[in-house]
Amino acid sequence: MASKVKASQQDRGETATRILDVAERLVQVRGFNAFSYADVASELNITKAALHYHFPGKAELGQALVTRYAARFAEALAAVEAGLDDAPSRLDAYAQLYLDVLRDERMCLCGMLASEYPTLPPPMQDAVVRFFEDNETWLARVLRQGKDDGTLHFAPSPTETARMIVSGLEGAMLVARPHGDVARFSSVASQLLAGVTSA
Amino acid sequence: MASKVKASQQDRGETATRILDVAERLVQVRGFNAFSYADVASELNITKAALHYHFPGKAELGQALVTRYAARFAEALAAVEAGLDDAPSRLDAYAQLYLDVLRDERMCLCGMLASEYPTLPPPMQDAVVRFFEDNETWLARVLRQGKDDGTLHFAPSPTETARMIVSGLEGAMLVARPHGDVARFSSVASQLLAGVTSA
């Protein structure tokens, strides 16, 4: 049973991983409907046919993209919980995850896909909705924790408050990117968090 | 000088107006990159060639769309100011404008275009940025009014607070639409406004 590195989830080859990396960036910058197999192939100096070997169609590539993105996000949230104990710090770290994406001149992958939602293959639609639900669930838990220990203060339910934070951060990315102004995002993010950290 | 109806801004023919109506809905639902001249033509039972007579290219059609949308929004904001005096009511009416769009299962036109920003023709990009700036300016003015007369309470500058409200409402639309859940939007909207109406 000498397993080398413990293949965490479905392991893909090196080429498949690089395809996902390039496609992910293209989708986050331009959108799922505005990138093509040709774009990815030319960046990697391979042919479109090779792409189809790794991902039969655009729908399958899209599913793989959102699945991997959601898994990574879940890992990041677990790391936040492991590394930080108090609710306010955890909220700060959560917002920082968004900021890191925007600094790269990208939109949140699932925020981008949310705008294209009616045009997506059904499996991608389901995965996008799940992403937001998972985020809200995690945030609601942190908010509940903070309310219980007195470090956070808010009137609506933790779930409703979580939804406001997710919406606010996604919207802040959406609006800040056309302005090319990361500070716009940071300002909104701190106001959102201040709404639950101050009495 | 017997002008019939006072051609408010650039008047377009009846057909051109119907083209804009159909194209506007398609962009708000599917996005600028995911609708085609063929889509519009088939809905109106005309040919693509006829479309090109009214709007030479997709870029020009897109410009006309965002220009008209921004003008209508500005009219709506003026109507809000004319019809309501106090700042809290004006904020409520502002959020209601967004809700009306979402009820139609549409995204804000400029929110949709913001997600596609890097792929848009430059004139459309400029118009999208201007739309958000105009919204923020209007909101900041209302916020200042409310702060001065004691009906609103917030710590950051009116401009920064305005940006948080715009971002929050746009993000709430973005996230609510995939869930098919208008209540999600309303919940976030009232939380955002509660943040400035309660002490």
Place this chain on the structure above:
DNA sequence: GTCTATAGGCAGATAGAC
């Protein structure tokens, strides 16, 4: 696994008749 070659469709756009 990656290639060449190609199929089949749809995109935006134009010419010219009516």
Place this chain on the structure above:
DNA sequence: GTCTATCTGCCTATAGAC
């Protein structure tokens, strides 16, 4: 103003050689 007809290019996808 609207039509038919057509162009060119890009899209996703497949077949089959290496």
